[in-house]
Structure formats: structure tokens, C-alpha cells
Amino acid sequence: MAVTLADVARAVGMSASTVSRALSGTEKVNEATRARIHKVAREMGYEPNQVARSLTSGRSDILGLIVPDIANPFFPPIIKAVQARAASRGKTVLIADVDEHPADEIKRARIMRKRVDGLIVVSPRTPAESMSQLVELAPIVFVNREVPGATSVLVDASEGVQEAVEHLASLGHGRIGYLNGPRRSWSNEQRRTAVRAACTELGIELVELGPFEPQIQAGVRAADLVHSKALTAVIAYDDLIALGLMARMTERGVKVGPDISVIGIDDSPMSGMAYPTLTSIHVPGSRSGMTAVDLVLDMADHPGEEITPQVVQLETRLIIRGSTAPAPTS
Amino acid sequence: MAVTLADVARAVGMSASTVSRALSGTEKVNEATRARIHKVAREMGYEPNQVARSLTSGRSDILGLIVPDIANPFFPPIIKAVQARAASRGKTVLIADVDEHPADEIKRARIMRKRVDGLIVVSPRTPAESMSQLVELAPIVFVNREVPGATSVLVDASEGVQEAVEHLASLGHGRIGYLNGPRRSWSNEQRRTAVRAACTELGIELVELGPFEPQIQAGVRAADLVHSKALTAVIAYDDLIALGLMARMTERGVKVGPDISVIGIDDSPMSGMAYPTLTSIHVPGSRSGMTAVDLVLDMADHPGEEITPQVVQLETRLIIRGSTAPAPTS
DNA sequence: AGCCTTGCCGCAAGCGCTTGCATTCCGTAG
DNA sequence: CTACGGAATGCAAGCGCTTGCGGCAAGGCT
Numbered sequence A, B: 001m002a003v004t005l006a007d008v009a010r011a012v013g014m015s016a017s018t019v020s021r022a023l024s025g026t027e028k029v030n031e032a033t034r035a036r037i038h039k040v041a042r043e044m045g046y047e048p049n050q051v052a053r054s055l056t057s058g059r060s061d062i063l064g065l066i067v068p069d070i071a072n073p074f075f076p077p078i079i080k081a082v083q084a085r086a087a088s089r090g091k092t093v094l095i096a097d098v099d100e101h102p103a104d105e106i107k108r109a110r111i112m113r114k115r116v117d118g119l120i121v122v123s124p125r126t127p128a129e130s131m132s133q134l135v136e137l138a139p140i141v142f143v144n145r146e147v148p149g150a151t152s153v154l155v156d157a158s159e160g161v162q163e164a165v166e167h168l169a170s171l172g173h174g175r176i177g178y179l180n181g182p183r184r185s186w187s188n189e190q191r192r193t194a195v196r197a198a199c200t201e202l203g204i205e206l207v208e209l210g211p212f213e214p215q216i217q218a219g220v221r222a223a224d225l226v227h228s229k230a231l232t233a234v235i236a237y238d239d240l241i242a243l244g245l246m247a248r249m250t251e252r253g254v255k256v257g258p259d260i261s262v263i264g265i266d267d268s269p270m271s272g273m274a275y276p277t278l279t280s281i282h283v284p285g286s287r288s289g290m291t292a293v294d295l296v297l298d299m300a301d302h303p304g305e306e307i308t309p310q311v312v313q314l315e316t317r318l319i320i321r322g323s324t325a326p327a328p329t330s
Numbered sequence C: 001a002g003c004c005t006t007g008c009c010g011c012a013a014g015c016g017c018t019t020g021c022a023t024t025c026c027g028t029a030g
Numbered sequence D: 001c002t003a004c005g006g007a008a009t010g011c012a013a014g015c016g017c018t019t020g021c022g023g024c025a026a027g028g029c030t
Helices: A005-012 A016-024 A031-044 A050-057 A075-088 A102-113 A128-135 A157-170 A186-202 A216-228 A239-251 A285-301 B005-012 B016-024 B031-044 B050-057 B075-088 B102-113 B128-135 B157-170 B186-202 B216-228 B239-251 B285-301
Strands: A062-067 A092-097 A118-122 A140-143 A151-156 A175-179 A205-209 A233-236 A261-266 A279-282 A311-315 A317-319 B062-067 B092-097 B118-122 B140-143 B151-156 B175-179 B205-209 B233-236 B261-266 B279-282 B311-315 B317-319
Touching (some): A005 A016, A005 A031, A016 A031, A062 A075, A062 A102, A062 A285, A075 A118, A075 A285, A075 B092, A092 A102, A092 B075, A092 B092, A092 B102, A102 A118, A102 A128, A102 B092, A118 A285, A128 A140, A140 A285, A157 A186, A157 A261, A157 A279, A157 A317, A175 A186, A175 A216, A175 A239, A205 A216, A216 A239, A233 A239, A239 A261, A285 A311, B005 B016, B005 B031, B016 B031, B062 B075, B062 B102, B075 B092, B075 B118, B102 B118, B102 B128, B118 B285, B128 B140, B140 B285, B151 B157, B151 B285, B157 B186, B157 B233, B157 B261, B157 B279, B175 B186, B175 B216, B175 B239, B186 B205, B205 B216, B216 B233, B216 B239, B233 B239, B285 B311
Parallel strands (some): A062 A092, A175 A233, A233 A261, A261 A279, B062 B092, B062 B118, B140 B151, B151 B311, B175 B205, B175 B233, B233 B261, B261 B279
Antiparallel strands (some): A279 A317
């Protein structure tokens, strides 16, 4: 079978403990011995059995990452950032896609818990009253949702939204639509509130539509609704909805830009690729992924310690592209 | 801490072995005792420690999945299919994104090996001479690459490509371009060969361009090259390149459809969303994911057995949308 | 010179679970 | 009544690694 610690120990003529210490790095071992052990281990092709290691040590060097939907282009950058950051700290990442099923979040978290050193949950949709079940699976950090008593990294939509509404106002739109995201989504609540505030402040009439699921298809549906309301400008809950809407509008002969201005949120990689390119509110996905890793590893490194839950806020800003233009002067 | 097997055993007044057998299901245990044990275990909130379990049993109920790039929309459907299929067979999936770095494939596979019951590697770019290092990490199955002596699930590009070329020919295009994918990609080799064959057969002039990375940006670059060659029809290595190309063409005032026909490969979810919608060769990603899971689990269930490596072939077909049109009659 | 540090290393006890084999207890065949 | 075959359960030996504790030698101190 595979070479074990004991095999290496025998080959070097030392005890397994010493070999273990030499290889794990942290403990004090004579430099010369350490070098020799490393050499022999490499020659024998020794690969530590991570399972055995984590059984005793309690550590697994794995981070669990739970996302709602990998097919939504907003998440891959986060996932990649998490993986990269984790790798640079010697960890690997176990990804679970819960397919937008809120109930699965707790279930998957529970299953993962024992195998990982910490959990990162992105945009959880678990109802507020059950969140505590997640929180107690600490170390855990939430991304894109504020959870009382838990550490989380959030993006503050207000700035970007404010910019977006101002942008539309300055283009002469006096009435805009907001396409709501999923009903129980914390992000949507946050975004919607920000839109309302900005509209009130600037004296703009707001028409709320939805809820819509964060999927292209929902955007297609939204398009017809928007059309029937004779809106000249909309802000969508996310890029996917915005893109679906644009596609449908174009199909119906409505020119996005000249006839209707569209703003998405997330600034996903696709927004620069659509035609016209999509004006979108940039949400720092990679940054939040990295931050989340740092936070969760900090917690994992200080087990037991009652750390005051941290909340990191990241900012958003508007990226203006081709889908917004002066209001039609009909 | 958490309740262990021993705790439950003590509570029930039986030995740990019996409890273990009762809970794992497979072994013979009196029905009454089994029921009682289950009841007590549930009441105590017992959750088996998977790490300990896999240390002894050698099984982990985890499948490893290695993909080149989760941000490429071709992969999420595969990933989801794999996850779903695995879940229905009681397994979870550990995903690794190697960011298109061929060297990482072997590295990640090695790291994962001990923790998982089997490996699925999608579209590996590992050079042929190193593939054996992967193969010996069995149980392992490859998707989208034929590997001598290993089981794999492939898509046969030839049919779809044949249809695509015929489609272009019937639209009056006598000269078409093929945008190559990454230089050492097995898929690209397969697709390119199919295009050549079809062109030869139909007496169509073929212009090869590239290689290009499977990314939107590469497609943007390709666009200018295509333009300079005065091509009226192109088949791209994948949808991403095709989409990038379309975006750039549109930006330059070239009308995709009337002025130039574009065909992608993969039929990723985005192809229906672009404008115009992208004619693409459908590749059954989900099907291949599911098939891969079945194959790898079969292998895992019969350890040691020298199974004859299986090769499953899936078919492709052309999906005609808005990006292809009759050749301009200049 | 005696004693205490300090540095390096080995001992042994597990981590929580699975599993081959032994054991016990019946029912049943002989 | 003895013997024997199962079924149900217990015993105990690990899986491969980590880690607290203690041993031992070499050097520093008074």
C-alpha cells in the first residue's frame, strides 16, 4: 500500500513522533534531522494520510463553502477568490451548491461541519429564525447577509444604488422601476431599501415589480411586465435578470439604451459582453471571498475563544456602460 | 463534546460494535435492537464522525471533481449534474477548480485521492505523457478526453460539427473559419479534425485561426483577426469565444447574422441569451456528468477488480439560432 | 562540582469508528 | 439428551497520525 509515517520512521531510524513533528513543521526538531527526514520522506514518496491526520488533530485543512447556485455568474469569481486565498494559506475548499434551496443550507452545513475547519456561507436564504442553527456550527462566516451575533462580510449597496439613481435622474428619467429579487432574500431587502431611499431623496417616482428569481428566464418575464408599465428605466435585482430583460426587449424591437435604460447589479463578467454592454453596480465579489477566508481562518486558529463577531463592509460603485442613455423625449 | 458511538452504546447498554452495525445498516442485527438503537441515537443527537469512519473503512462517501474553470458556463451544468447524481447515491462532491493550469490537475488529484472514493476529471489538459499518473489514482474517470486504458465519457463532436458545416454550406458560405481552442486541448483536436473532415467532404475552404483560450476576451481578440481575413462564417472552439467575437463584431458595426455567421460549441446557457442568439453545437454536459458518476461509483464499488476500462460516447447536435444567416451577396 | 535549564526526541495513549473472529444462546435435528 | 448450526452480539485489534509527558544529554550557573 501507500507508505505511512511509520515506514518513514523505520527508514530513518527514528520514532514516528519525531518524523511527524519534523514534517508538520511547527515543533522543535534538530535542523539536521528535519532535513534528513524530509529527504527520505520525499524519496519514499510519502504522502500524509489527511484523514488520519484530521482524526487526531481535529484539523482538516479544508474550508467549506456553500453557495446558492454556481451557474449564476456572480458566484464563480467569489469561489475562485476563496479557493485562491485558501490555497495560499494551505487549505483546500469543499464547495456545495444548494441550488437555491434554503432548506439545504443547514443540511449541507451539518454534513460538512465535521470534515472542515470552517464554513463560509454565501448569500444564505435560510429564514431568520433558523439562522441560529447555522451560527452554532462555528467557525462560520456569512457573506452577503447580516446575521446577528455572527461575523459576516457585507456589501453596502447604498452607495452604488445612490449613484445609479442619480445617473438615471441626470439622464432625465423621472420614473424608474425596480425589479425585486427573491422574496426572502436579505440582499434584495437591502437593495430595495437603498433604491427607495435614493428615489425619495431625488424626487423620483418608483415602481416596484417582482419578485423574480435570479435567472435569465425571470428577466425575460420581467421584460414584458416592464414594457406594459411603460417604464423608461429600470434597476434590476441582479445582472441575470437585467440580461434576460435586455434580450427580451431587443427581441421585441425595443432598443435598450435609446428606448429603455437598464441597470444591473453585481457587475458579473457577462455584463461587458452583452449587447449593449450592461451598466451595472459593481459588487466586490472577489474581495468579499478573500475577506471571508481570512475571517474564518482567524476564527479557526483561535478555537474556543469567544471572539466578538466582526462585520466587514465593502463598498459598491456604479459602472456605466451602454445600456443606459437619456430618457426618450416622446 | 459531540456524542460518540461509545456514548450511544453505553446508553443502550450494548457494545459499540453492535451499535455501529445497527446504524450502518448492512450487517445482521436483531430488528428490535436495531430500532431501539436508532431511537436512542436520534434522541441523543448522535452524528457519526465521518472522518473516523473513513479512517477505518477506507470509504469517505465523497467524490472528487476536477474542472478547468468554474467560471466557464459550460461547466456549471456538469457540476450540478454530478452533484445531483452523487447525492442520489448518497455521496457528496468535492470540487476543485484548477484555473486552466494543467500542472495543477495532477497535484490536486493527488491531494484529494485519500479523501475521496473516486475522481472525475473534466477536460483534463495534462500532457499525454503524464496522464498515467492520473490513471493510477483510480477509481478515476475522465470526461471529454480519451485516455488509453482508462474509462472515460466522451462527446463525439463529429456529428454536430458535420451538421454545422452543412448548415453553413447550405446558407451559401463557401469559405469558413475555425477558431482553435487551446493548443494542447484534446477537445480542440477532436473538433478541429471534425471541421476539417466536414469541409473537405463538402468542398469548403477552411481557414484556421488561433489558438485562443476559452474566454470572452479571447473571442474579442479573435474578432479582429476574423474581420481582417474577410470571413463570412466562423465556427468557434466554444461559446465563450463565439460570444466574445459577436460582442466585438457588433461593437465594430458588423452585423452578426447578415454580415457574418457565427457558430459556437457547447450550447451553454448563455447562448440563448446573447443578441443575436447564438447558433451552437449542443454538448450534453449534464448527461456526461451523470454518466461519469455512475461509472466512477461502479468502479469504487468493486475495488481491486481489474475492470475493463469503459468508454461511453455521447452525441452532439446543432442548435440553430439567430447568429447564422445566408452569406452576404457582395 | 552539583544542579538546573534547555533542546531534542521517544513512549504511549488515544482520536471515533469498523470488522474479523470468538462467544453465547437457542432451536432443532439426530 | 447430545450435538450442531445459526443468529445475535461482544472482544479487541487496529486505521495512520498527533501530542502530552517524561527521559536524557549537554551546557550554563552558582
